[in-house]
Amino acid sequence: MEARFHDGRTTASRPVKVWVEDEVLVFHADGEQRWPLETVRVEMVDDRVRVARAGDDPARLSIALSDWRDLTEHAVRHHRAVRRRELWLVGALATSAAVIAGVVFVGIPAASGPLARATPPDLERKIGRNLGGQVSLAFPACKGVAGQAALHGLGQRLGKTSGTPFDIRVRAVHAPMVNAFALPGGTIMVTDQLIALAADPAELSAVIAHEAAHVEKRHVMQAVWRSFGFGVLLDAVVGGGTGAGQQAVLLLGSSTNLRYGRASEAEADAAGQDLLTEQGLSSQGMAPFFQRLVNTSESKNAGAVKELISDHPDSQRRAAVSRARAKPGATAFTPTEWVAIKATCKDGYDPLKRVRSLF
Template sequence: MSESAVPGRYFDGRTAAGHDVEAVFSADGVSIRGQGHEIFWPAKRLRIAARDEHEIRLSNVREGEARLVIPARAAGVIGAAMPELLSGAPERRRMTALVIALIAAAAAVAGGVFFGAPAASGPLAERTPKELEIQMGENVAGQINLILKPCGADADLAPLSAAISAMAKTGGAGFPIRFQIVDTPIPNAFALPGGQVMTTRGLIEATSEDPEAFFAVMAHELGHVRARDSLKAIYRNAGAGVVLDIVTGGSGAAQQAVIIAGQLNQLRHTRKQEAAADEAAYEILLASGLDPAALARAFDLILGALPDDGRDEDMPAWASSHPDTAERIKKAKARAAPGGTPPITGDDWKRISSACSAE
């Protein structure tokens, strides 16, 4: 490896496979070499897709979901070659321009309705560029991870992530899925904007003996991803300032407000979205060769895992926001169809079931 190169992993965005490469940075861009790849990404097309204390994920605006992942310790090399990239200034300017354009679209769509009103949330979501929604989802996920820490080794979670991504493709989710488990005992799962899907250690444990029930919950969340429900919730519950804060990754209370705002707003929207996500789950499960009635078993397992004295308070939003959970269970059972084998081996599921407890 040359002195100016840094080690990295290249993902082409078409498969889940990562490739060991070396990345050579210059003022003009980055050369990516290794395992049959010889690629050059110009500096003007580079973006910071995500960054934490361990790694930096770079993207190319012309390369879709392709990513170059390098160690965080290599920040000095990038900074020496392209100081503006690490400062985030180009990204902030680009995202601010997108938000301004989005606010203009909101005015056209909503007329006299103020930005963020429920009536405008659907049309606004439809007009939002997917690239912007993905960025919003990454920033919201980063804020959640300050409170709910991810757990499970990447190698252990890879088969599950691949299986969920395959379901998403089958179900036409429309976004690349970024999956993670967060370490909390409450059985829950939620979809964030742009294909971010989180599940809790509690849900993994509750469904440890029934992986098909777990995949039923994932199918429900993929229904939310496909409908862009989380983005609609942000527009419904937030003003332009909060949206800009989320897009640019700003700190403060804005993102936390968005996370809890859904339960404080008009419940009829949430009920409608949850019912539609149930229907999407049946469709995705059937298309994936799984039994739609597994969603009913998931409800039962989650209810059984909650404390006897805290069911109303601790019930996951996707299960509690509907006025009649029993009716949802009944509908799911009525959709029963011969199921196949869950898209993950027993050994992989066993490792995943204990992934968080092993840490």
């Protein structure tokens, strides 16, 4: 646009070209001048507009009113476009956050069941072997051969009864917690502290049957899918294909502490008891063992009682449900086997010595 520039110190004026860039009035007079529209003072003089800078700079521009309108209209449109783009971005971000949250918290958990059931057993075994290697490093197997054999025998019987494609291998391990957990592919680990806590064969076999049911119902693979899927998304969002997200999830989620959720726990309780009953074994050990876990976690370190009970009211309820479902039956281990099992982990293992050997 054509305008006249007065430097304010003389009466002279000269023609300049003005335009608007990103809401700034630009023209050349003794070098480039940039006057933000926000800061200028505007005054009407007949059919022209006098534009001055804020403050006491005497310089001013004189622009025809219609030209001034065109210039500022453009700026207003630009301003609106920027606002629209900002709003669009905010909206798009909010939408994608909602989609990601939906996939992570709704989609993957909902899909994890079907995904687990569709996972080929060979793939699950392979995942189990990989995890098993890492877990064994952290939790070394107990050395009592006879006790390991007795535990293994029960796992094999339960596996046959359940009809799972997986070989159920029960292993007693050293770990600083009361816990039993199943790995993908059918390996069940029972910690030395859990073996010490179990009062009789019925209690220990109930825990093992509960874990065997997690394997049978493919809850283990379901939990893996849930954490795996989350890892994939984490990669998509932060990592860009580095696999860092999956690594983080595998480390954080740790295969030993997979959360199955209430429905799966209830299912494993019932199916585990059924497995024992089908073998002619007593399923009366589950309720007292739950009670024992509750008492232990109340009296000692609650953090050490892991997967088996996640919160107290639920454990009380589970104890009541298993009590109602319990059926009498044979004992899972002979007295000789029981003595051997109780001695399996008394192999002189010294966790401190192991820690020291790492340094």
